[in-house]
Amino acid sequence: MTTIKRRDFLKSGSIAAVAGLSPASVLAISESASTARDANRALRLFDAHEARQLDAITERIIPRTETPGAHDLGVMHFIDRACADEMATALGFIQHSIREFDRLVSATDSDAESFADLSESRQIAFLKTQEATPFFQLMGMMTRFGYYGMSKYGGNADHASWALVGYRGHNGGWQYPFGEYDAEVHIDIDAIVHAGGAHD
Amino acid sequence: MRVAHMTKLPNYKLNEAVDFVIIGSGSAGGIMAKELSTAGFSVVVLEQGPYRKAHEFTHDEYDVLFREELQGRPRQNAGQTFRHFEHEVAQPKQQGPAPANYASTVGGSSTHFTGNFWRLHEIDFEERSRLGAISGTNFADWPISYAELEPYYTRVDWEIGVSGEPGPFDAPRSRPYPLPPMPVKSSGVIFERAAKKLGLHPQSEPHAILSKAFNGRPGCINCGHCMWFGCEVNAKSSTLASMIPLAEASGNCEIRPLSSVFNIKTDAKGRASEVEYIDAAGQQRGQKTNAVVVCANGAETPRLLLMSANSAHPDGLANSSGFVGRNLMFNAHTGVQLTFDRQLNDYKGVQVTRIVHDFYDNDEKRGFYGGGGLDVRPLFAAHPIIYSVLGIPPDVPSWGAEFKNYVEHNFTRQMAIVCSTTSLALDRNNITLDPTSKDSLGRPALRMTYHDHDDDLAMVKFLQDRAVEIAEVSGANNYWRGPIGPANSSPHLLGTCRMGNDPATSVVDRNHRSHDVDNLFICDGSSMVTSGRGQPTQTIMALAFRAAEKITAAAKSGTI
Numbered sequence: 001m002t003t004i005k006r007r008d009f010l011k012s013g014s015i016a017a018v019a020g021l022s023p024a025s026v027l028a029i030s031e032s033a034s035t036a037r038d039a040n041r042a043l044r045l046f047d048a049h050e051a052r053q054l055d056a057i058t059e060r061i062i063p064r065t066e067t068p069g070a071h072d073l074g075v076m077h078f079i080d081r082a083c084a085d086e087m088a089t090a091l092g093f094i095q096h097s098i099r100e101f102d103r104l105v106s107a108t109d110s111d112a113e114s115f116a117d118l119s120e121s122r123q124i125a126f127l128k129t130q131e132a133t134p135f136f137q138l139m140g141m142m143t144r145f146g147y148y149g150m151s152k153y154g155g156n157a158d159h160a161s162w163a164l165v166g167y168r169g170h171n172g173g174w175q176y177p178f179g180e181y182d183a184e185v186h187i188d189i190d191a192i193v194h195a196g197g198a199h200d
Numbered sequence: 201m202r203v204a205h206m207t208k209l210p211n212y213k214l215n216e217a218v219d220f221v222i223i224g225s226g227s228a229g230g231i232m233a234k235e236l237s238t239a240g241f242s243v244v245v246l247e248q249g250p251y252r253k254a255h256e257f258t259h260d261e262y263d264v265l266f267r268e269e270l271q272g273r274p275r276q277n278a279g280q281t282f283r284h285f286e287h288e289v290a291q292p293k294q295q296g297p298a299p300a301n302y303a304s305t306v307g308g309s310s311t312h313f314t315g316n317f318w319r320l321h322e323i324d325f326e327e328r329s330r331l332g333a334i335s336g337t338n339f340a341d342w343p344i345s346y347a348e349l350e351p352y353y354t355r356v357d358w359e360i361g362v363s364g365e366p367g368p369f370d371a372p373r374s375r376p377y378p379l380p381p382m383p384v385k386s387s388g389v390i391f392e393r394a395a396k397k398l399g400l401h402p403q404s405e406p407h408a409i410l411s412k413a414f415n416g417r418p419g420c421i422n423c424g425h426c427m428w429f430g431c432e433v434n435a436k437s438s439t440l441a442s443m444i445p446l447a448e449a450s451g452n453c454e455i456r457p458l459s460s461v462f463n464i465k466t467d468a469k470g471r472a473s474e475v476e477y478i479d480a481a482g483q484q485r486g487q488k489t490n491a492v493v494v495c496a497n498g499a500e501t502p503r504l505l506l507m508s509a510n511s512a513h514p515d516g517l518a519n520s521s522g523f524v525g526r527n528l529m530f531n532a533h534t535g536v537q538l539t540f541d542r543q544l545n546d547y548k549g550v551q552v553t554r555i556v557h558d559f560y561d562n563d564e565k566r567g568f569y570g571g572g573g574l575d576v577r578p579l580f581a582a583h584p585i586i587y588s589v590l591g592i593p594p595d596v597p598s599w600g601a602e603f604k605n606y607v608e609h610n611f612t613r614q615m616a617i618v619c620s621t622t623s624l625a626l627d628r629n630n631i632t633l634d635p636t637s638k639d640s641l642g643r644p645a646l647r648m649t650y651h652d653h654d655d656d657l658a659m660v661k662f663l664q665d666r667a668v669e670i671a672e673v674s675g676a677n678n679y680w681r682g683p684i685g686p687a688n689s690s691p692h693l694l695g696t697c698r699m700g701n702d703p704a705t706s707v708v709d710r711n712h713r714s715h716d717v718d719n720l721f722i723c724d725g726s727s728m729v730t731s732g733r734g735q736p737t738q739t740i741m742a743l744a745f746r747a748a749e750k751i752t753a754a755a756k757s758g759t760i
Contacts, residue, residue, distance in 0.1 A: 061599040067608065086267060124600065140599055141589070148584035149262040165611035167584050169547055170259050173421025179386030179544040179612070 056116035061143040078146030078155030097135035217488040218242040226308020228724040228744040229495030230439020235748030237453035249304030251457040257430030261583045272304035279639025284651040299648040300499030307440025314427040315409040318735035322346040338625040342729040343710035352742040360437040363411035367403030369557040386544035387615035388553035391576035394674035405552040408437040422549040464508040491719040498693030498725035502631040518714035527625035529731035530690035532660040536667040538676040543612040546578035570659030572621035579616035619663035620734025624653040697726035711750035723747040
């Protein structure tokens, strides 16, 4: 896929976000964008094995459902970028923890040498044993940052997750009514005569 | 507003005394700078943070909420330690906001606060006299009354720009609000209907945010980034937007950002003579001055006074009472989160549009001291990352498909009722210098010791029970209680250099002059004797207008 085509995908994603397209159509766009992104962006820090594990872990935290998951929105790229920058001190811990996952999985499962080798249901069962660990909690936060944060940080491709939750917070200002409840009572602020005047 | 485009900003010499050095440029310091400079005095403002302008503020949730862009990033957190009790060894916090959670930027925390703007009531100033002593506490009356402060609350309303309308429990005001309240949001509509069913008296939330254009600044555009973020259009009435431009336009005020003060020197006569700081380039500087006004907030002000100990003031400057740093008050908080079938989209607009003050006053029947307020707001349902961390009910998993679906469905359908209360003044809650930890500039770390009084926690539980009653009749399809427990961080930093008439039990007099050093004044959240019920900023600003008037009068009569 050429760069120009990729740009077209991202552009169409923007339109999807603004137009509030259905989750399925956002998923379709994101899958295409994800393919384009993976082809064009090399990881800076993690080798193929580490990347495969992180991708699998983050995908279990925010999985693809009817809508894009962590992989689709490029959470791995957020982690790779953050570990080269503001979270650089976490890099060694993350790499160590991946090896620890390898060791735990291969010790308890003769068919698998790493977390990513496990079936989805076994991945979930394994992570339930890890919920209280600092590594899993860090992954939970980094997945959220990468999935719900600004795309300039590497993840949340084209801010697709914002369209999914109904958030369009970077569009500048808003006009009333905002929601379905204030729409029932809305008063135009420009029609309000100086409100304090009657009260001394 | 006339801005300072054409004004030549002064560049005062370090070794020539200016009239005033003001330490801090926030809610109090920004007003102090404007008032003293426009009165004709030469003023240097030392601000530890950078000089961001409105257009430099962002909507970047990751940077602002999780990387503490406005709080100085690791510097602030690394320079603070926390413990709940004095027998413990204070530790740096490993995660979450710094114990003293304030903005390091010109305009201080007035740039990133939510804009909620409650005046105190008469009772807040004289509650000790009305209720009697509370054993084991430093519960006391203020040396001034609401009536004495009222004209300055009104000046705040009209000079910075405040939107609102009076409510049934408000203290009297001498002049109406200059601007109408922000229109009600969906959360406010739901809350108001439910509260009225219970016979309560919901009222509009006042805001230090412009509902319409005022004084050359635009009205709020409802972008939804008031809480924690700086306002990109100057509709939030921070001192950065409202006061600093006037100070600079006077031609008498030099603001020195990235200037971290480490010492207030006193001379042979015991007067403050020079303020020593580390400048943007890391160089030590000293600004000679005729007087000093400390407005560094309720945590950094006592820290600086303690750091400024010298042979004449061995326990810290202005600390003959031992009250510098004591009586730290946060206002206790909790909440109830609620979800609804239909969309609120409460991430748009200001956070709060309705409040309930029916429980403001103390009530002996409750069996404990306190009072407080309820407000309604999106809280976490304003920004996707924080919502995905803190907006999820306890019975929903924190990862996986169910988690993800929950976030997608409920982000636009959720709100919170937030409970805010009194905090009692206690010796054990305080700011001291950490004996071992240093900050990145080599200064002793700020050590905070804090554990809410049992009555404060009982009061916040009482309010949460009332919030649950509102939730029950609100039409919510689900609601759950937030945690109640001892706090380990606060943006409200109150009481640590309290005002008072008795030099044995207070740090400054009723006019904010320190009892010990004639030309040292202190005005910020540290001046407050009681905590109020949860929104202290307007009181801090009113105190600053009043203090500036008293300081100006003293300077003009040659009595500083």
